[in-house]
Amino acid sequence: MARWRPDARERLQQAALELFAEQGFAATTVPAITARAGLTTRTFFRHFADKREVLFADEAEMPSVAARLMAEAPTDDPLTAIVAGLRMIAETHFEGRRDALRQRRAIVASDQGLRERDQHKRAALAQVARDGLRARGLDPLRAGLLAETAVTLMYVSVAEWLDADDDRGLCDVIDAALATLRAEFEG
Amino acid sequence: MARWRPDARERLQQAALELFAEQGFAATTVPAITARAGLTTRTFFRHFADKREVLFADEAEMPSVAARLMAEAPTDDPLTAIVAGLRMIAETHFEGRRDALRQRRAIVASDQGLRERDQHKRAALAQVARDGLRARGLDPLRAGLLAETAVTLMYVSVAEWLDADDDRGLCDVIDAALATLRAEFEG
DNA sequence: TACGGTGATGACACGGCATGTCGTCACCAG
DNA sequence: CTGGTGACGACATGCCGTGTCATCACCGTA
Known part of the structure; x- marks a missing residue:
């Protein structure tokens, strides 16, 4: 033994x-x-x-996934590439795990220290995305805004997805969020 | 005595x-x-x-300031109202304190626990903004996206402002950030 | 079989953070 | 003069997180 x-x-x-x-x-x-x-x-x-x-050990690989996506994405029209990356992450890491993610979210929400760590992970993800975009030649302001917008789309969409009663797919929610945000800037 | x-x-x-x-x-x-x-x-x-x-005791009042701004802002064209609020906060809480804010940022950046707390304060600010927008009748998705976009604009602009060598005003950086972000959605 | 390297774990000690509880004492209202 | 209030000191305590060393199965090599 x-x-x-x-x-x-x-x-x-x-x-x-x-x-x-x-x-x-x-x-x-x-x-x-x-x-x-x-x-x-x-x-x-x-x-x-x-x-x-x-x-948070389960999602430890997300920064490297995001870094790879940033490195591979086409540099023209980065927003479209980002949303494609978000949909890919949604399918591989979120879709089909909604109940488990809901339970985990409830635990995280119950403690300030856990919420802080959650926000830290989000910030680290944004940092990786920002660095990737900068490495592709984008200027700092643009890279920062796009990276932050990407994680915002992801987090807001996931929250909406977990709150929903129906069984919409996360990718659909992401599309809806992108359309909503775009409408704010075109109004 | x-x-x-x-x-x-x-x-x-x-x-x-x-x-x-x-x-x-x-x-x-x-x-x-x-x-x-x-x-x-x-x-x-x-x-x-x-x-x-x-x-973080110094900026403890920011959530209540943000809540008041959300309650007073006109509900049509919320993005414009939000940016006006950001400029107001920039002038009252940031402009003229750049050196002190740089020193504080260096301390926060040096420790993971402090960075986590910083992100938590950002999230709390976004939560207040989201609740305020929801109370004004916006649907959850739109309120969440606008609130997160608002704090993104603020944080990215402050970072750019603190990094800059010249002595641009923070309000100018916010305007530039808004224009840059808008261009991403219109391109 | 022999043997040394490796790597995960146990065992122990310790500093620091954070909290509960009670006592002390200036201050104030009447 | 008296009782309440509120800020602080003093003391005890539990848990977190880390440093350090010993232990022992496993593995490659001869």
Whole structure:
């Protein structure tokens, strides 16, 4: 028999999600998580930088995905390329996971520290997009505005999508959001 | 003589800013701050929710200012009203403080926890703007997009303004940002 | 079989953050 | 003079997050 049961990281994630749902994020201590996972406190912090990070580990790859999309996208008409990228991310990372994402959003919304971390992830995503656009030759102001607009479209659309009663696709919501925003500037 | 020297909160703010500039945010302990201010650790947390908050106390009034602007603004052509509000905030809260804001930004940029708090304040501002627009009858999607676009314009413009070598006014940068963003949607 | 390197984990200590609780004392209203 | 109020001090405490070292299965190599 192996000295340790495998999948320590996954067990920690599972235990943490269960405890957060049972008794809330703030009331859950790291020792309680590791006890349920059969590990020690020190091991938790080897896998996650802090107690919050366990809720964001799943989307750790999004910045690199965004960076790749920025590098590949055509540089003329960047807004269209961005929306195409958003639709691609929507299909690969969001579509079909609505219930799980709703539950995760409820936990994040319940704690200020978690909301702060969520905003930080959003800002990091915007930063990656901005750097990618700058590397493609766009001036700083334009790159910043486009990158921020891209994450705004994504986040507002996801919120609308998760709030909705019907079962619209996220891509449809993104299209609607883009049309709505465009109308504001053409009115 | 009074039992305590007055202005405990201001003394704590002053001591904290000095120590953050001298030795960095992470290396500065709350006891060190309170020692310099001539107070106790417990008193620090009576005035500030946590160690980070001491850097954001100055802009605590911005959400209420934004809420008032949203309530007063005309509801037709909300984008124009929003930009007028941004210019107003720029003149009252930013213009003329560029050096101080640059120093504060350097401190915030040096620590992840501070960057997270900064993003949280931005999100709270957007939330207030969104609620104000919704209360004026805008549908959720439109309110969310406009509110997020407003804070994007503000933050991107402030960053550009603080980065600039010349001494352009922030209002001019906001106008340029609006024109740039509009061009993206009309191209 | 032998053996050294590697890498994940356990075990322990520790500083700092944040909070609860109670006591102290100036100030103020009547 | 008296009771209430509010800011602060003093003390205790729990948890977070990190540094450090020991342990031991696993693996490649001979």
